Amino acid sequence: MxxxxxxxxxxxxxxxxxxxxxxxxxxxxxxxxxxxxxxxxxxxxxxxxxxxxxxxxxxxxxxxxxxxxxxxxxxxxxxxxxxxxxxxxxxxxxxxxxxxxxxxxxxxxxxxxxxxxxxxxxxxxxxxxxxxxxxxxxxxxxxxxxxxxxxxxxxxxxxxxxxxxxxGRQALPRAVAGEMAQAQQVPDLRDVKGQERAKRALEIAAAGRHHMLMIGPPGSGKSMMAKRMAGILPPLSAEEALETSMIHSVAGLLAGGITRARPFCDPHHTASQAAIAGGGRGAKPGQISLAHNGVLFLDELPEFPRTVLDTLRQPMESGEVMVARASAHVRYPCRFLLVAAANPCRCGHLADAERACNKAPACGEDYMGRISGPLMDRFDLRVDVPPVSWQDLDLPADGEKSATVAARVQAAREIQAERFEGLEVRVNAEAEGELLDEIARPDAEGRALLQRVAERFGLTARGYHRVLRVARTIADLEGAADISRAHIAEAVSYRTVLSAK
The missing domain is CATH 3.30.230.10 (Ribosomal Protein S5; domain 2)
Known part of the structure; x- marks a missing residue:
């Protein structure tokens, strides 16, 4: 038998x-x-x-x-x-x-x-x-x-x-798809007082899926802004929702059902390499894959082990990670938006002469030196987040709501969806090669400015192309077809502000 x-x-x-x-x-x-x-x-x-x-x-x-x-x-x-x-x-x-x-x-x-x-x-x-x-x-x-x-x-x-x-004793009924799981309530960007430059960078990052690093003293609002990123991102498309849900299903984390909300993962800096990149028994997906089509927030970035941070370098470029073990070689998608936050030094008060430790400024160089140059080069947007004065905190919260910013981000994403229709590329951050040359060609003044900046600050080839991608996104947010000198200037300002120190 x-x-x-x-x-x-x-x-x-x-x-x-x-x-x-x-x-x-x-x-x-x-x-x-x-x-x-x-x-x-x-x-x-x-x-x-x-x-x-x-x-x-x-x-x-x-x-x-x-x-x-x-x-x-x-x-x-x-x-x-x-x-x-x-x-x-x-x-x-x-x-x-x-x-x-x-x-x-x-x-x-x-x-x-x-x-x-x-x-x-x-x-x-x-x-x-x-x-x-x-x-x-x-x-x-x-x-x-x-x-x-x-x-x-x-x-x-x-x-x-x-x-x-x-x-034939009792036929089973056919199952029906459950209701969409309710997304968790995301705090409003309007709650953030001051920090207009950082909020602008947050909007650009969301519009083009550009990786972003915020550096500032404790209490300046870095984590507060990062946690509001999910509120300005567009909902997942049907295809993206299925992709993301399949990863969560394999990990056994789909208890709440399928949702159109983008995932937000914020692992602690004590997380292991297997927890971040994937691995362990059964080569399960890590945080970078669970954040696929969403946000990966790494707070206190220099506190993560160097080996863990360096595992992010290849996935940030390719959008996928290979988990190789003796018994398994598993590939997971991981097109995530990395938002990182860091203090300028161990004590966090490098720029405050009255509160800085006696090791300044060497302590700042040593602390930020924990982040390798190749990883730092992969951040499209680098933003200084200064402390907020008590005068700003005393003002009423009258900034833009998340819904207002989200509408602009959605419009920019729709422009990109039309631009990349029929291609594997979905957002500006993924464009490269001839495609990038075609969609991100600046005018004469913009190209001249970019060339001067590249020579002055020693931009790598990767950095040069990332400036073009960010400029393309800034133009999309304005609804502009061409990239002007102003778009290049703003993109460059987010690239050189930290490296110029």
Missing amino acids: GAVAFTVAFEGVEARMVEVQCAIASGIAGFGVVGLPDKAVSEARERVRAALTVLSFALPSKRITVNLSPADMPKEGSHFDLPIAMAVLAALEIVPADQVEAFVFMGELSLDGRILPVAGALPAAVAAAAEGKALMVPKTSAAEAAWVGMTEVFGVTTLSEIVGHFT
């Missing part, structure tokens, strides 16, 4: 189809699972045995072998429990084998037959749709998987419900 069921194995955010083959033959009684299973998959046989016993289905005194094909692909996770159980049930002819083969199964079995939640239902639904199969997942994951909308999804709570469905 033999039968087949289907499930998926995850390689990054991709779900690869796995054929679960079950053969029951004469020989010494036993239950074996082969095909590069990890510990959780190997233990599935005991959970399956107990769950079948609850349903009064006794396994025969024969040799039961379950093979997970392709056999050279590592299999990880407890979601293999349900497909193994279904392959066994089909081999025992308790459920029709041909109907089982039409489904992809995911779910962890408890000893009493309940189906427990697992991660990755969303990419599993995409894989099932590609193979023309239906998907059966734990009920708590069904609404998430149904968002794909390209295949039938069924949510189940117990193994007995599945047996009833396949034997």
